Amino acid sequence: MSVLGARCAREVVVLLGARGLLASLTARALREAGFSIVAVGRAEPHPLGVDVTREEAWQPAFWSQLLGAARGQGGSPRAIINFVTCKQGPAETLQQVNLAGVRALVAAATAAREQGAHPLTLHLGSAAEHRPERDARGYAGAKREAHAYCLTTPGVDVVLTLGIVQRTPSPAPAFVRFTLRHLPALAAVPVKVCSAEDVAQALVALVRHPVAPGEPPPASPSELWLEGREARLGELFGIAPHPVRARTWEPWMLRALATLRGEGFPWLARLGGFARIALGRAPNHYLGPAPGTAPTPSTELRELMSPGRWRILPFPRSADHVPFVRAAREAAALPP
């Protein structure tokens, strides 16, 4: 075993929401990198079952016991990552679960520190939070509230915001591909995209090279952005780029699509969101921070920039918590 492998084998990463898509892939990537995993899930197959909406999960005492499992695996936690989310359902549930995930993360981090460990604590944000429409009730609003909690409650080291995450093969239903094929203006929306595997690799890189882990914990987290490769929205769904022909009905169709919110119908909601972005004031929404608005990367961060398909960048923050949408508007000289 290499020196690095031998070192990592004693290091444990705790994953909250371990049964989800990104957590599963991250667990695999971390294991391949030599880390041990403590998988905390809500239900089977995880022996460590925790419903984060239960108030006991917000108490460090609860996590002190649970982190014993980390010691049982031979180490104190190197990192604790919060993957818990709820994307659909009543607004109250969305808010409750997304916020509770961060509260559990903070409590787990406090417990770890009380035991003398200094894990990197990481929460995942979503570009959806920064949509110009600022939907207060849906997933975006719930994620925004969870993010705000990270900013105001000491204990979270890093918020890594993700843009579009691509799954291969894309699970998009046929009507989504049909719509994109017939609405070239929508298919042409520029995006930056990371595969789910890229997200996992970026998280491994962060765990290996924690960005300024605080001791005492930082008053507010480092804000990072995972930048992916450039693409057009249509490409994500296997629609080959084709010349845009002016169609009189297309703007009308886009406006109609933009009214879709689709509670309970996530793909309708996504199409509606894409249409609002295509029509809206921040059509560059999924490109991430506008050029020149992101802070200069630190030396530590420059090491984390992969030469491949993804890069970890500093994420500009603003007082009203809509950082790059505003920047994108300014870049496009649009009114606020």
Ligand SMILES: NC(=O)c1ccc[n+]([C@@H]2O[C@H](COP(=O)([O-])OP(=O)(O)OC[C@H]3O[C@@H](n4cnc5c(N)ncnc54)[C@H](OP(=O)(O)O)[C@@H]3O)[C@@H](O)[C@H]2O)c1
């Ligand atoms: N996937 C994307 O495209 C994307 C894009 C941008 C940002 N993100 C962010 O990345 C993170 C992970 O996303 P994901 O797509 O991998 O999520 P996911 O597949 O939906 O997984 C979410 C996890 O949260 C768990 N969970 C839900 N309610 C819970 C509760 N009350 N107590 C404990 N656990 C609970 C779920 O457990 P069960 O399995 O038991 O339901 C599941 O394991 C989230 O913060 C998300 O906002 C994802």
